[in-house]
Amino acid sequence: MPELPEVETVRRGLNQLTLQRKITGGDVLLNRTIAYPFSAEDFLNGLKKREIISWHRRGKYLIAELSFLEEDKESHCVAEVPAVRASGATRRETRGKGDKETRRQGDKGTRRQGDEVENNSSPSSPSPPSTPSSLGVHLRMTGQLLWLPQDEPLHKHTRVRLFFGEEWELRFVDQRTFGQMWWVPPKVETQSIITGLAKLGADPFSAEFTVEYLAEKLKNRRRAIKTALLDQSVVAGIGNIYADEALFMGRIKPETLCLNLRREQIKSLHSSIIKVLKTSIEAGGTTFSNFLNVQGVNGNYAHVAWVYNRTGKPCRNCTHLIERIKLGGRSSHFCPQCQE
Numbered sequence: 001m002p003e004l005p006e007v008e009t010v011r012r013g014l015n016q017l018t019l020q021r022k023i024t025g026g027d028v029l030l031n032r033t034i035a036y037p038f039s040a041e042d043f044l045n046g047l048k049k050r051e052i053i054s055w056h057r058r059g060k061y062l063i064a065e066l067s068f069l070e071e072d073k074e075s076h077c078v079a080e081v082p083a084v085r086a087s088g089a090t091r092r093e094t095r096g097k098g099d100k101e102t103r104r105q106g107d108k109g110t111r112r113q114g115d116e117v118e119n120n121s122s123p124s125s126p127s128p129p130s131t132p133s134s135l136g137v138h139l140r141m142t143g144q145l146l147w148l149p150q151d152e153p154l155h156k157h158t159r160v161r162l163f164f165g166e167e168w169e170l171r172f173v174d175q176r177t178f179g180q181m182w183w184v185p186p187k188v189e190t191q192s193i194i195t196g197l198a199k200l201g202a203d204p205f206s207a208e209f210t211v212e213y214l215a216e217k218l219k220n221r222r223r224a225i226k227t228a229l230l231d232q233s234v235v236a237g238i239g240n241i242y243a244d245e246a247l248f249m250g251r252i253k254p255e256t257l258c259l260n261l262r263r264e265q266i267k268s269l270h271s272s273i274i275k276v277l278k279t280s281i282e283a284g285g286t287t288f289s290n291f292l293n294v295q296g297v298n299g300n301y302a303h304v305a306w307v308y309n310r311t312g313k314p315c316r317n318c319t320h321l322i323e324r325i326k327l328g329g330r331s332s333h334f335c336p337q338c339q340e
């Protein structure tokens, strides 16, 4: 499953390849990939003729800010959140009471503190302003965004194609079909359509993600720290690989209950999270699973993993064999000697 470093790697690739290019058309091969609007035709019509201004990331969400069109001026769809579709498991993000909650937040123009922060050295990027129209993508389990010539033969798991002129396309390939795409109309708060954004905790590269923030999120919680790290409302973007790696670097056993963590352990974990994610981004993401960057190239972080997927192999720090336990249904890899 792509985690923050992989999504960030994809974002950087998209920013190099797709900006200032006009979407001229597209093809939706699997309707349920489109989470909003409810018809594939509306999705493609919404995107058509717009240029991509820039790609942003929030946790594992990718959001492309799109250019305005003349006709946007006449549109009266201000904060008009669509009726929630009654059925269909693929409409997860626009369903239920979260929708109302995020609409209220949107009306107030609420923005996370971390969104305001960006500098050249940080892999973080702020959410786009709420007014332009945007394209949202979540890769979920197996989604891939690939920048390809249009005559490249279609992979059988191709779900959506977006054409940029006659020659190139952005192709969404997704074997497990959990991936989602949204077109957010102009003048509509992004979080009112992509409601999952409102539930995200701090992005590890935002100013909001401090030791204090992490301590507060873990305070009095009687659950394993590994499980807490996978909770996107605690920290956005971390999955199984980087949770294991950050816990190793922070010298904390994955099953340690949050409420038993000492202050210095939380401090160590906080810096380990940032460090492990940065290292992986610099390596271009992992080779784990089928992750590919937008040009179809694997990253290489997996070659230097401390514990992830290394059960029975010697610890790179102390040579004790790496062990694996199940926590919340997920495999956790750790060194019993280096982690306490």
Ligand SMILES: [Zn+2]
Pocket: 315, 316, 317, 318, 319, 320, 335, 336, 337, 338, 339
């Ligand atoms: Zn060790």
